[in-house]
Amino acid sequence: MTERKNLVVNPVKTCQPLGAVLACLGIHGCMPHSHGSQGCASYLRMQLSRHFREFIPTTTSSFSEAQVVFGGSGNLKQAIRNIIHIYKPQAIGVSTTCSAETIGDDAEGIIAEMRGSGELPEDVVIFTASTPSYKGSHVTGFASMVKSAVDSIAVKGAANDKINIIPGMISPGDIREIKRLLALMGIKAIIMPDISGVLDAPMTGKLKLYQDGGTPLEEIADMANSSITFALGQEASLPAALGLEEKHGVSAEMLPLPIGIENTDRFIMELSRISGKPVPAQLEEERGRLVDMMLDAHAHWYGKKAAIYGDPDIVEGITAMAVGLGIEPLYVLTGTKSNRWEETVKTIAPNAHVINGGDLLTLKDLMKEQPVDIMLGNSHGKFLAKEMDMPLIRVGFPILDRANLQHFPVVGYSGAAWLAERIGNTLLDWKDAHVPDHMLELIM
Amino acid sequence: MFNELEERQDFIVIKGRHKKAMKCDSHSVSGSVSQRACVYSGARVVLNPIADAVHLVHGPIGCAAYTWDIRGSLSSGSELYRRSFCTDLKERDIVFGGNERLAAAIDKLVQLYAPKLIFVYATCVVGVIGDDLEAVCKAASSKYGIDVIPVQSSGFMGNKAAGYRAACDALLKLIEPVNTDNIGKSRSINYLGDFNLAAETWIISNYFRSIGIEINAVLTGDSEYAKLKKTTDACLNIVQCAGSMNYLAHKLNDLYGMPYIDVSFLGIQDTSESLRKVAAFFNDDDIILKTEEMIKSQTAKANQAIERYKHHLCGKKAAIYVGGGFKAISLLKQFREIGIDVVMIGTQNGQPHEYDTLQELADEGVIIVDDANTSELEQFILEKGADILVGGVKERFLAYKLGVAFIDHNHNRKHPLSGYEGAVNFAKEVYSTVCSPVWKYALDQGGDSAR
Numbered sequence: 001m002t003e004r005k006n007l008v009v010n011p012v013k014t015c016q017p018l019g020a021v022l023a024c025l026g027i028h029g030c031m032p033h034s035h036g037s038q039g040c041a042s043y044l045r046m047q048l049s050r051h052f053r054e055f056i057p058t059t060t061s062s063f064s065e066a067q068v069v070f071g072g073s074g075n076l077k078q079a080i081r082n083i084i085h086i087y088k089p090q091a092i093g094v095s096t097t098c099s100a101e102t103i104g105d106d107a108e109g110i111i112a113e114m115r116g117s118g119e120l121p122e123d124v125v126i127f128t129a130s131t132p133s134y135k136g137s138h139v140t141g142f143a144s145m146v147k148s149a150v151d152s153i154a155v156k157g158a159a160n161d162k163i164n165i166i167p168g169m170i171s172p173g174d175i176r177e178i179k180r181l182l183a184l185m186g187i188k189a190i191i192m193p194d195i196s197g198v199l200d201a202p203m204t205g206k207l208k209l210y211q212d213g214g215t216p217l218e219e220i221a222d223m224a225n226s227s228i229t230f231a232l233g234q235e236a237s238l239p240a241a242l243g244l245e246e247k248h249g250v251s252a253e254m255l256p257l258p259i260g261i262e263n264t265d266r267f268i269m270e271l272s273r274i275s276g277k278p279v280p281a282q283l284e285e286e287r288g289r290l291v292d293m294m295l296d297a298h299a300h301w302y303g304k305k306a307a308i309y310g311d312p313d314i315v316e317g318i319t320a321m322a323v324g325l326g327i328e329p330l331y332v333l334t335g336t337k338s339n340r341w342e343e344t345v346k347t348i349a350p351n352a353h354v355i356n357g358g359d360l361l362t363l364k365d366l367m368k369e370q371p372v373d374i375m376l377g378n379s380h381g382k383f384l385a386k387e388m389d390m391p392l393i394r395v396g397f398p399i400l401d402r403a404n405l406q407h408f409p410v411v412g413y414s415g416a417a418w419l420a421e422r423i424g425n426t427l428l429d430w431k432d433a434h435v436p437d438h439m440l441e442l443i444m
Numbered sequence: 445m446f447n448e449l450e451e452r453q454d455f456i457v458i459k460g461r462h463k464k465a466m467k468c469d470s471h472s473v474s475g476s477v478s479q480r481a482c483v484y485s486g487a488r489v490v491l492n493p494i495a496d497a498v499h500l501v502h503g504p505i506g507c508a509a510y511t512w513d514i515r516g517s518l519s520s521g522s523e524l525y526r527r528s529f530c531t532d533l534k535e536r537d538i539v540f541g542g543n544e545r546l547a548a549a550i551d552k553l554v555q556l557y558a559p560k561l562i563f564v565y566a567t568c569v570v571g572v573i574g575d576d577l578e579a580v581c582k583a584a585s586s587k588y589g590i591d592v593i594p595v596q597s598s599g600f601m602g603n604k605a606a607g608y609r610a611a612c613d614a615l616l617k618l619i620e621p622v623n624t625d626n627i628g629k630s631r632s633i634n635y636l637g638d639f640n641l642a643a644e645t646w647i648i649s650n651y652f653r654s655i656g657i658e659i660n661a662v663l664t665g666d667s668e669y670a671k672l673k674k675t676t677d678a679c680l681n682i683v684q685c686a687g688s689m690n691y692l693a694h695k696l697n698d699l700y701g702m703p704y705i706d707v708s709f710l711g712i713q714d715t716s717e718s719l720r721k722v723a724a725f726f727n728d729d730d731i732i733l734k735t736e737e738m739i740k741s742q743t744a745k746a747n748q749a750i751e752r753y754k755h756h757l758c759g760k761k762a763a764i765y766v767g768g769g770f771k772a773i774s775l776l777k778q779f780r781e782i783g784i785d786v787v788m789i790g791t792q793n794g795q796p797h798e799y800d801t802l803q804e805l806a807d808e809g810v811i812i813v814d815d816a817n818t819s820e821l822e823q824f825i826l827e828k829g830a831d832i833l834v835g836g837v838k839e840r841f842l843a844y845k846l847g848v849a850f851i852d853h854n855h856n857r858k859h860p861l862s863g864y865e866g867a868v869n870f871a872k873e874v875y876s877t878v879c880s881p882v883w884k885y886a887l888d889q890g891g892d893s894a895r
Contacts, residue, residue, distance in 0.1 A: 006548035008505065008532040009556075015506025037568050037599040038472050039482020043510035045838050055841040057818060062472045063600040068572055075474045082475030086819065098504050099568040099600060102538055133504030134533045134569065205890035207822050207845045380512070383526070 010360035010380060012309055012335030014398075015133035016141025018044050019169065019236075020095035021058050023145035026193020028214030029090030030149075031083055035076055035107055036097025037063045051398040052172075052199045052406055057209055059083050063099060072105045077114055084124055087209060090217055091125040091153075093145055101132035125217060127152040137336040138397075139235050139311050142169050146193055147240040153217060154224035156248050162188045162222070163274065164229035164250065168236035168257060168313050169397065170411065172200035177409035178232075178258070181268065184283055187275050190219045190226060192240075200407055224248035228274055232267075233257045233313030235338055256344075257313050258411045259419075260321025261290060286413045293417055294325065297424040300444075302326040304427065309333040309363055309377040310396035312341040317410075318376055318395060320348050321419060330372050333358045360384060374427065391430045393422050455814040459806040472603075477818040480792045482599035484567055485511060486607020490688050491563055491595065491614060493639045493664040494672065495519035498559045500529045502546050502577065503567025507599075508532075516857065517640045520666050524557060533569065542575045550584045550592060560669045562592045563614060571598025591669070593617050604767065605687065605793045612692040615663065616699075619675040627700050630677040632660035633722065636693055636704075637685030640665030644862035648709050651742075651863060655723060655734040663689065676700050680725055682707045682718075687768030687793065709862040710774035711781055711870075712746055746864040750782060753875040758783035760878055763830035765790040765816060765839055766853055769798025775834060775853065776805055782871045787828035790816040818842065832878055847886045849877040 017034055021044045024032035034041040041060035048056040059082075061067075061075040076094070083092055094107050107128040114120050129148040131141040146166060165182075167175055175196040182189050197213020223229070223244060231241035231254045241252035258267035265287075272279050305328050308318050312334045322329050329349045334341060337357030345354050355362055364384050375385050376393045379400045385392035394402050395410060409415035428444055452473065472478035484501075488511045492499060495517075501508035508530030519525065531549045533542050550562060562584070566577055577594035584592040597610045621627060633652070638645045645665035652659055660678035661671045676696070681704035683693045693704040705725065707718035716739045723735040762784045764775050772791050779786050789802055790813040802812055811824050825833060825848060833843040836854035843850040851873050853861065859869040 004552055006531060006545045007552045008508070008528075008530045010512070010528050011505050011509050011530060011532070013505060014509035015504055018506065033475075037482050038478050038480050038603070039485055039568075039599045040506075041478065042481045042485070042838070043506065045477075046836075047510050049837050049841055053841060055818075055845055056838070057477050059475050059477050060472065062474045062476070062478065063568075065601055068600055079475030082473060086475070087477075097568070098533075098538070099572050102569050102572045132535075132538075133506045134535050134538050137505070201845075203845065203847070203886055203889040205845075205847045205886070207818075207842055209818075 004361075008359050012333060012359055012378075012380070013137035013139070013311075014047070015098075015138060016131035016136050016144070017095045017097055017133065018047060019138035019140070019142030020093065020129050020131045020145035021056075022048060022138075022169065022195070023142045023149065023193050024091075024093035024095075025056070025198050026195040026214055027091055027093065027149060027220065028216045029210045030214065031087055031089040031092050031209075032058045033061070033079060033083060033092050033094045034058055034097060035061045035072060035079075035094055035100045035105065037099060040097045047398060050400045053403060054199050054201065055207065057087075059087070061100070068099065068103055071103055072100050073110050076105070076107060076110050080111070080114060080120070080126065084121065089124065089210065091127070091149075093149060094126065094128040095131045095141065095145060096128070097131075098133040101130065125153060137311075139169060139313070139336045143236050143239045146237070147243050150192065150220060150223060150240045151243050151247065153220040154244060154248060155221045156224045157222070158225060159227070160222055160225045162190050162226045164223045164226045164241070164244065165189050165191045166229060166231045166237035166240050167191055167194075168231075168233035169311060170232075170257065170314070171406040171409070172196040172198070173407045173409040174411045174415065176200075177412040177415055181283070181412055182271070184280050185268070185271050185275065185277055187271055187277065190223050191215060192220055192223060224250065226250055228253060230255055230270070233316070234340055234344075235312045235336060237313070256320065257317040258415075259314070259317025260324050260416050261287070261294075261413070262324055263317055263320055264412055264416060283413070290413045290417045290420070293420055297420065298326060300424040300427055303328065304374055305330045305372040307331040307333070307363060307367060307372045307375045307377075309360070309375070309381060312336050312338050314396045314410075315377075316341060316345055316348070318419075319345055319352070321416060322376070323349055325420065325423070327374075327423070330370065331355065331363060331366050333363050335359060364388075374423065376423075391426045393419075393426060395419070452817075452820070456820070457803065457812045459803060459808055459810040459812065472815055473817075478815065480815060481604045482568075483601050483603065483607040483610060484565055484597040484599050485514075486604035486688070487565060487595050487597035487611040487614070488607070489515050489639070490608055490611035491664060492525055493517035493519070494561070494563075494667050494669070495525045496522035496559065496668045497525060497561040497563055498529055498553050498557060499525060499563050499565065500531070500549060500553065501565050501567060502531045502542065502549075502570050502575065503533055503565070504569060505530055505532045507565075507567045515639055516642060517665060518643050518646075519640075521668060524559065529553065538569065538573055541573060542570065543580050546575065546577070546580050547584065550580070554584075554588050554590070560590050561618070562590065563595050564592065565595045566598050568599040571601065591618060603793055605795075608688040609691050612689070612695065615672075615692060616695055619672055621676045621700070626674075627676045628679050628702060630658075630660055630679060631726075632658040632678050633680045633682055634660050634675055634678040634702075635662045635665075636681055636683045637689035638662060638665045638709075638862070639685075641857055642860040644709075644860045644866065647860055647863045647865055651719060651738065652722075655719070655738055656728075656731050657722065657726065663692065676702065678702065680704065680722070682722055684708060684770075685768065686770040686798075687795070708770070708774050710771075710866065711778040712743055712864060712867045713777060713781065714774060715863050715867070716743060742864040746867050749868040750871045753871040754783050756875055756879050757871070760784045760831040761787045761829055763788040763790075763821075763825050763828065763833045763848075765821060765833065765835040767792045767836065769794030769802065771853065773798065773801055773805065776802070778867065778870055781867065782874060784832070784874070786810060787830055788813070788824045790814065790821070790824075822846065832874060847883065847889075849874075849880075849883065851877060
């Protein structure tokens, strides 16, 4: 395998603004605004539409050559005025693009200037995140926007009886599952951002620019008054939790995404510990059913080798789940470079080849040397899976070639059950499709 | 419903109420949810189907990630064009310039893939920091003896249409003939503006083959370096996607005296007319006879197949919102062929003459709009009671949420829509969404907005 320093081939990441827009969509009544060329907003909308199969609003500053010479301040101000006038948001989340950052636009300063001049209505919250595409990835863009929203909106007041959960870049189905677990435990929580009810909104015959879901601004304000913040996943969630700790003294605790039985146990036990509430019998039962399913199917996946790739927090969770099933993660790869992630994954799967900040060509080169039995990751891996003739379980972002997956959780015991079913039965489907006729078995 | 901006009024007309020169081809309003793409995107979609080329994005990762395999173009040979290559610029490159990184990336690509042709696309930030693409590409060209062609597609330099021009300029560099003796000498034609989405180029090539006309090069569907290098051998250019390829056809005429004619293979009527036009150019009795025979048999076959769907569709209403004016004009005719009334027509980048044509062709009361934003689309679809919207991926879920059917006439189309087969597919596709039982449940859910 040759070293490649200056060339990415088939990336496992995209740019910061995408994550920033996604974070804004999880805030109720919030319009994501992309400060840059119109094409940027168009790409973000297109990619998120393809993944979620939902209508994605995002406004643009619509740069032309003039802004590149004279600066984009005028365009941003005009954009903010137009957004407030036409789209009547409760909040606007401004993310910057590489051209805006390179010409030196200070989005935060421009907004402050508008506020200072008294032209912004009191009831519209505006926050900004610096998210040039030449730094980090969509995951860090997401983290920065969540942090910016929480930093700008949370206000210290009387203590509430809630906990904060920053869930990271997970699907609407995942957030619904986390809410269900919290309800079963009888714990009140503020989940921020919350894309459930936004990116899995029901068909009503109306196009709502602002869906009923999303974390309400009052709840974000109240995050300063909760007892603790759980950041689920270091890369996407920890920065906002640390911000709350610094500014408002709300203690931050990092947990891995509750993917797989052990991470879910840890999440549930922590909830139980901080609330002083016992784990309800219903959850014990759920866990029992999951273990029973794993018993019934363990022979189907035991000892299989896997390649797991995608965004760091989810990949970490899936790797832990795979290890728990007795699958050997041979390659674990993320496109978002993080040394902390590398260390953690090496602890979870000591024999794995961990690639920190790689692309799919790296994975292909490795798989050519030593193949695996199954791949777990986003849709971009399908060409590699076909070339190497192996099944692919679609999980993570983006999923562009399958429908409805956003509605099914991978977190919690039920998410683990769904994943276990997928992995086990996909391997059997694969076997059926590939064995000669006389080897096809009825009872497996 | 949202309030409208006064500055948008000039971009909208209602047929019959006022005939006016529409405003178009200008920048989107700041703060709008524009559906428009950028210069780079326009350039990439035109060049991407060149299958054995390396398409290297010089810029940050996003520009490469979003356009990875962006167009469902098919190749009969190399799959190199489907890989995503990017210099993945970092902060230090923004400060110190990305020329060295670009040169190193090209070195690596040559080592890995030994391509004959590399396109290097400029993105917004590269335009801002002022990397000298021309120089880097020129140096690499002479170092390796291959074509390394810069595409000047910084995103803020205009809209998608400016990207089409940037792509055509890159193509002009590529197809400049080394030997001018062969210009126009072959009795074959070039087919401009077909990108082989869902195998469309192959359908049209078959028609020409069966009437005795050979296709020299296709720009750019299922094309490759060697074929494109011989572009100027052809005696005629036929131009389909006028939005992206008109400019190139003009240039080829100016530079090499190559004649061109506009064609459209969308819909039965346009397909037949276009085949006749091309046959007439050759003024050969055998070709004309074969063309008429083929038109007769293909039309009969297609009409018979469409009839099955047509009676389910008569009286339904369609809204059109597509990228270019050419496509909008074709769709208007195609909907008429299957008995559907068009009630709204919009484009992202239509040109003034295309809007004139649309105003002439449209029925009374039809709304025509340039660069429609989301709230305008919603308003017009509901006001006009459209049953189906045709557009690109960003509009699909807008339609679904309103309880309105949708077909993708953009890069994501899965069935060929060109030629007689395409006309049948179009009817079938419209039928399978408009007549799906899912709308029954959607109506129960409140999807009455449009009915």
